Structure formats: structure tokens, C-alpha cells
Amino acid sequence: MKPTDVPTSNFPTAWEEYCTLQPHPEYDQPGSAYQLAFSDDSFLLRQDMRPVRMQLELMKPELIQNEQGVKSTIVIFGSARILSAEAARSLVEAAEASGDEAALRAARGRQAMSRYYEQARRFAQIATAACAERGRPVVIATGGGPGIMEAGNRGAYEVGGKSVGLNIVLPHEQCPNPYITPELCFRFHYFALRKMHFLMRSVALVCFPGGFGTLDELFETLTLIQTGKSRRRPILLFGREFWTRVLNVDALLETGMISPGDEQLFHYVETAEEAWALLEAQPELAAPATP
Template sequence: MADRPPDNSAQRDSPSYRLPALDQDFLLGDSMRGVRFLLEYAKAEEALRAWGVRSTIVVFGSARVKPGTPWYDTARAFGRLASERGGALDGEVGELRNNVIATGGGPGIMEAANRGATDVGAPSVGFNITLPHEQEPNAWSTPELTFRFHYFAMRKMHLAMRANALVVFPGGFGTFDELFELLTLRQTDKAPPIPIVLVDRAYWSSIINFEAMVEHGVIAARDLDLMGFADDAGGIWRELLARGLKPHQNLE
């Protein structure tokens, strides 16, 4: 009687025997952080290219703003206006689109802007982030352009790298984070000269005294020119155009 082959189940069941691409413990380990970072870049990049999203208008603001309130209604109206006039409706899937509405993907102002794009049949992007209390994607971003990130840095990179403009509604820490990220990139010439518009001058003037920063010498007077203000959807659009936004045209 032939000898039975030795039992190799321990070898086959060992974590080291798993294919690396199928080994979740390995992929989520410290040594693979760089690979995970690359994956978060590549997955969103591939989808955005497939949809021809060449440039975006990034809209940010508080996730706590409720439907039916002035800020929400203004953000929704702007999402409609920018999608109609900016170039998001220029092509079908796979063709180049410009000035597509892009948000952080969550509720509040972000939902409103995505919803406005949907109102006119335009695609829009939602760059969601995994949070301790899980953020749900809003129901208005284009499903194939609704992403989720673990790393804030990669999410910020995707928000910034295609941006033709930044429109910032009233918000809290997260909104300030995105605003000052883009202002710093502009101030240091690490990003192209995109228009930045703050919505509701009364809110921003009551929260941040930009002129006092000039008086204390921590920024230059010319840095105040990096941003403008507007109070309604039409005013936002006009301010973006006055600051150099080119409808139907991609970022240089």
C-alpha cells in the first residue's frame, strides 16, 4: 500500500501562503500604508478619467445645514447654474467634461450642490471620507463618481488636483480645513490661480478677521485678493467669471 502524502494543511492555511492581493491582514498592515495610499489615488483617478471629468468646481460647507434653509437653497441653485453653464453637460460618458460639481459627498451643503447638478441631469462627484461615526454618501452624487477615502490627504489631493474653482459656504472645522488648504496652495504657488469665493460675506466677516491678519503682518495685503465674496447663486457665478473661470474649459 502506497504511503499517503503528508498532511500539508498547516502550510496551505498559513497566512504566508495567501496571495498578497487577497490577504487583507497583510494589505492593512503598517508596511502597506504606501500601497493603500496609491490604491486610493488610482481607484478614483480611473473612474474620473472614464467619465471624462477633466476639471471641477469644488463646493464645500457645513454638513449640518438642513434642506429648505437659505444656505442649502443657495448651494442647490448654484449646483444647477454651474452645471448648466460650466461644461458638465458637454459630453456623454467617456467624453471630456469641465467644471463638474465636486463635493465632500456628505449631507448639508455638499448634498445641496450635488442635488443641484442632478436637477439638470449633470454628473457630480462625491469624495466621501471614513469617519468614526460613519458618513453616509448623499443620494445625489453620481453613483459611479461616489468615492470613499480613508486618508484625508488623498481626499484633499483629489479635491484640489482638478479644481477650476473653490466655492466655500459657511461651515466648521472641516470647511476651514479645505479653505485654508487651497488658500495656502495658492499663496505659495503650489496650485494654479483658481478663483476662490466665500459665500455669505456677513458670516465670514464675523468668523475671520482677514484684515486683522494683514494688520498683524502674518499675511500680505495682496493675499486678500486670493478670495472674493458672494451672497447668492448668480453672484457666486459672476464672481467666479470675474476671477478668471472659463466655462467649458479645463484647468491649465
């Protein structure tokens, strides 16, 4: 027998065995314990099985990203509520037509914030194209939803790159945006596992304006780096005016709540080009040295 003829496994896979199962009329009934454990939804969803479900949420994205060749990511955080320029313009036009002054003020506010969508989209285009040109297997990763997340996936898609979407199940269903690479579109139940996957492959984090969810992701990253639980990597905050209003670093320093130097864990940026200029020299992103 040739080496290539040697079977790869002496046992059938779980999938092969599952596909060949024959029904048993006496025991394939509701309430029966006869069903295979790994195919028994009611068993896997028991409260006692939470540790197993958490392990599955750790392992599924890990294995699939390995199979898809995703080694490093640039993570983009930001609000799901920020609209694209075209969507914001339509909102303003509708408010103008309605004559509702309150609606018009709100629409114009959202239009002003839409510049962040366009900067996120532009940044993802620049980073994806540059990494591809340099032969660096770095892909954009987002939370997979609308707003800034959509902008990041969209920018990568528009220049022919892959991108990751780490969606989360919410009471008001979050739908994945249409620009995520289908093989890299995941859905999580546990926020903790989702945030872990944001950081596991990241070589940089780019944070746009957002609410509680964005702040949660940003502060967890800063805490892990500050405490030495995670290696240091660039963290860029888009929009100094927004972030200095939301995050009073001076007050934290003055009261001793953070140490001198902690304010250097992140940098403010205003444009996609400025952001990429700060990142492109990072070892994981820099052009390979000429032999």
C-alpha cells in the first residue's frame, strides 16, 4: 500500500456518524435521553452547559479564522448609529420636506457625525490596500453591525479585501452588514468571548465615536494594556473634540486615578490618512525588508 493510501482516520467522524443515524421509533421521542449529546439542542442549551457553550464560542471563530488564513487584524470600534453621508443627506432632505424643526436639527446633527463613517470607510480602504500590497495578511475586523462597523467592512470590501464581522445577539436584533466576508461572519451570545476575539489577533485598534458599547470595548482594551495582561499595541481615537468631552483624562491624572504615562496609551487622529501614517511603521504592518 502506498503512503498516500493510508486512511487518515481509523474511526468515522462525528459528522459521518450523525449522517448515518437511523431513527429509533421507541426512543426518538420528546423527553428521551437517547439522542447524541452533541446534536441535542435541549441538552446543549441547559444552564449547566454554559462552560461548554463558552468554549464553543472561543473555538469556532478561532478555528475558522485559522483555516481562512486570518493571522492579524486591525480592529475598528464605533457606533452603530452613525450614518453614511448619503443616508444622512436623505434624512436631512426628508426632515426639510416635513417642516419639522426638531427633526431637522436632529438630522443635521447626524449628518455632521456622518463624516466619521466616511473616515472609517476610507481608513479601511487604505489599510486593506496597503497591507495587500506589502504582502501582510492583516484584515479589518469590526463588530459586524451597521454604522461605523459597516463602514469598516465596506471599505475593505471596496478594495477587494477580506474582513471579519463579530456580531452579537441583542434584544433588538443586530443584523450583519452586507460587506463582511461570509466565511468570516460570526455571531456571539457572550460579550466577553466576543471582546476576547477582538483582541486575540489585533495589531492595532481604531476607535470612532460611540456609546456604551464602544466605551466598554475601548476601556477593556486600555485596562488590559495598562495592567500588563495584554501586550501594548496602537490605539487610535478618531475625533479629539468628541473624545476629550467624553473622556476627561486630565481629571483622572489630577486625582491620581491613572498614572502619569497612561495618557500615552492612545493617540487622537482626525483623518484616515493620519491614522494610517501612525500605523504603517508597526512591525506587523511595515513593508518587509528587502533581502
